[in-house]
Amino acid sequence: MSANGRSSNSSTVQSVTIESFVERATPAPEHIAYVIVVKLPVQSWRILRRYSDFASLEKQLQSQPAPQGAGRAAPAQLPPKRAVQHTLSILSRSNTISLQKQLAEGRLPELRAWLKAILDSQDPIWRSSYAFRQFLELPKDAQFQIAQADTSGYSSSSASAGARSSSQASSSMTKGESHAAARTSSAPHSSGGIRRLGARSMEVRETDDTRALDNPDLLASQAAQMDAQDQQLGRLANVLRRQREIGLAINHELAEQSELLQQLDTEVVVMQEKVCKGEDKMKRLGG
Template sequence: MTTAIQAVFIRSYEERTSPKSHIVYKIDVQAHVQSWQLWRRYSEFDDLHTELTKSTKSAPPCNIPPKHSFSMLRSRKDAKLLEERRAGLEEYLRAILGAKDSVWRDSQAFKEFLGIPVGRQGTLLQPSDPAQFTLSTWLDEHSELQARLRDVWSDINKRDALSDQGDIAASHKSNLAAKSKLAGVLARIGNLDKALQPLAMSGMSEGELQRRTDMVARLRDDCEKLTRIVTVARQAARAATAGPSYSAAENRVAAPESDRAALLGANTFARPARRVFGASSPPKETETTRPLDNTGLYSLQQQQITQQDDQLSQLTTILRRQRQLGEAVGAEVGLQIEMLDDLSNEVDRVGGKLSSTKQKLNKLS
């Protein structure tokens, strides 16, 4: 998929003499994790344009710069002409990448022209060797995996929505898609974890290493929770979440306010609502909970409970450490008091001896 391509630049060109004099343009391709460079002649751009028009039955959204008939007054070394052509070719590639219709950028001819490494599933190949990661590409890969996990959540929500509509086949297909994406993420997390050791040896600080280790651990935790969700049937998840009375509560419809007023009557003596100390406010929808169904809400609740338990465990460890420090300080203070008492007793004893010696000296004198 070329959607992984972030940007394309044509920043320079150069003249080559083999097999005969011609101009080639340097194309810089930037993806999520990878980036590469390649050189293309104007004639190759022209062939690409012809092939795209032929294979897709429609011309790309932008035309390539027109050909020029070179003469004695305007040669191939005309800097102004070459700069105009460079800018036009860059605009041509960017127009294809940014087009709303992906038919041109999804074509095999365009992928081969940009030298996109395509795997068996049609996706950009990611670095399989952990040593290939740099500090920046490691973070790019982490961001990409987070985006993949969000896609898994989207597939799970889609699965549940289709299940509610009774489309079992489509629901099963969405569940399989979520499992497939999750398996790919798990494999890439392993490479991300293995890459930390080479990065640490290359000079990464101990604090940064610990931070990235925690980031990998959080990814693994998210994958573990998603794995449990995608392997549980929709009906079982509902039963575990809402209990036996779920179906009855689901079909319950709240009475209109007009019917309630007609039945109960208007309360003319009602006092204006006031805030009661200690009373809980009604639950409100948030951006986090709005896209989730019951299963997602249950998983989010369990995740937050787990995080709170972890935080309480950390707080317990800190308090235990503070207690140990307090006991150590108390023992040290007690020891210092004993030493001061011993010193005071020794001073009193020496003072007594000095007084006795002074009396003896007075008698001798």
């Protein structure tokens, strides 16, 4: 997902969180990707990053001078890379991905703490670097505010104040009323089957599947559809790979059969010559 397609209006980053991790089949081989959610006042998006992407970012921040990097180590240490034993290469794919999931579950809180340390630091040199902004796919004019973040990521002071206000209001509501109010407050502006998104009221045609969804649910639905498409492409790739192997095996078999036919043709020619010579001898003897 490219940042170029997003609005470049001046805005403040409200939150950056590592939501969860997902299993992905493409690009091969199967791997674990962490889901990072970035929220601005009028837009939000999800980014998939592998552990190797976090490690590459940490290296850039430390090795490259500002503004490309920070020229020093991050304020927290990235969880170490735990090498998978060589014996995993003989295990089945399902066992390998299961071990990767267990490893990802252990890394998730450590990656959140690492990201939180950068976002909460009083020194903005890390989060203002080109490498970090590119990692989050931020628009050029998006800005951070220094604030205390929760354990799962980063929240601006305005977002924290809104959370406290919502908490006080929800204390006077029943659980059902609170849930309904939350959905109403986050529901998109729509009219005549057209959804209006962003400060410029970009119009998007609604469908029966999306009309009942608010913006966060719509983003989650799109992410689920993309994951399903990735899985379908992965299965298709496996089928095509198998067909290629079968085609190569058939080609090899045809080559062997062709060689045998050539040998048989040669033997037939030799036998015909012997028969002709035998017939000549019989004629001479009979004459």
